[in-house]
Amino acid sequence: MKALQGIDGNLEWAERAALECDVGQIRIRVAAAGLNRADLLQQAGHYPPPTGASDVIGLECAGVISEVGAGSPWKVGDRVCALLAGGGMAEEVVIDGRHALPVPEGMSLLEAAVLPEVYATAWLNLFKLAAVQPGEKVLIHAGASGVGSAAIQLCKAFGNPCWVSVGSPERLEHCEALGAQGGALRHDGLDNLRDFGPYDAILDPVGGGYATLNLDLIALDGRWVTIGMMGGRKAEMDFGKLLAKRVQLIGSTLRNRDDDYKAELLLDLQQHVWPLFAEGRLSPELARSYPITDATAAYAELAGNTVNGKLALVIDASLS
Incomplete structure (x- = not known):
């Protein structure tokens, strides 16, 4: 698979080995990934991922499940968005299934990609x-x-x-x-x-x-x-x-919280916050999207401190 990596302060869309999908995990074919200020820091070498997390950039994404590990209630084909400690800006990501949420009703994968973080x-x-x-x-x-x-x-x-x-x-x-x-x-x-x-x-x-x-x-x-x-x-x-x-x-930081803590947090979001998207009381506030090949331009715009809301990187435009 290809993934976005910060190498010596530069961004590189390069080949990486695909990960195994283990018990309780899911594999997501990524449609888009949200861009966050933490990604700027990681690209610059100032915010390394927690021990054991992917060094691929990206703390949130949305896509379609392509594989489900034993013990996970998700199904292949489910549309989800996910909270990550790293790895979201890639063609696919393997995560703890408890760290995914269903895409809110009526929302595109591109919009959902900027919600979780x-x-x-x-x-x-x-x-x-x-x-x-x-x-x-x-x-x-x-x-x-x-x-x-x-x-x-x-x-x-x-x-x-x-x-x-x-x-x-x-x-x-x-x-x-x-x-x-x-x-x-x-x-x-x-x-x-x-x-x-x-x-x-x-x-x-x-x-x-x-x-x-x-x-x-x-x-x-x-x-x-x-x-x-x-x-x-x-x-x-x-x-x-x-x-x-x-x-x-x-x-407070979120990225280095343990898997169980994040799972409980996302259950709380699904219960108390996610229904408000379907009711139209919350919105993703997606300001702009860039193809993954223009990641450098997206990072530059975010670094300029003029963005209202969120930016996203489109990784697979064929997904809907």
């Missing part, structure tokens, strides 16, 4: 770890990103008013169209976020650069979940304020 991330960090309750206020940094777009929609669906920080007026409009109450532009400063706070939960992929701001904006007993370091990995913090506000500061 961002919706799993948003659901895990806001509704599981931060345990937001209906009516609680949420602040989402990088609100127009893939995770941000998913988080806004989930907040709207589950009764949580949310605000965002973004990089441009166009991106703020995108977030408000999805359900955000409002927000602030980075280049104007983020002080006016104080007008809407304090916030019961903050979802932050920026890291060190926003630490002081987050601590000022968070409410008493607030939950602050850090999922990235786009703005740096170090910061000074007033621990007196952290203690006085009884803040829960949570560092």
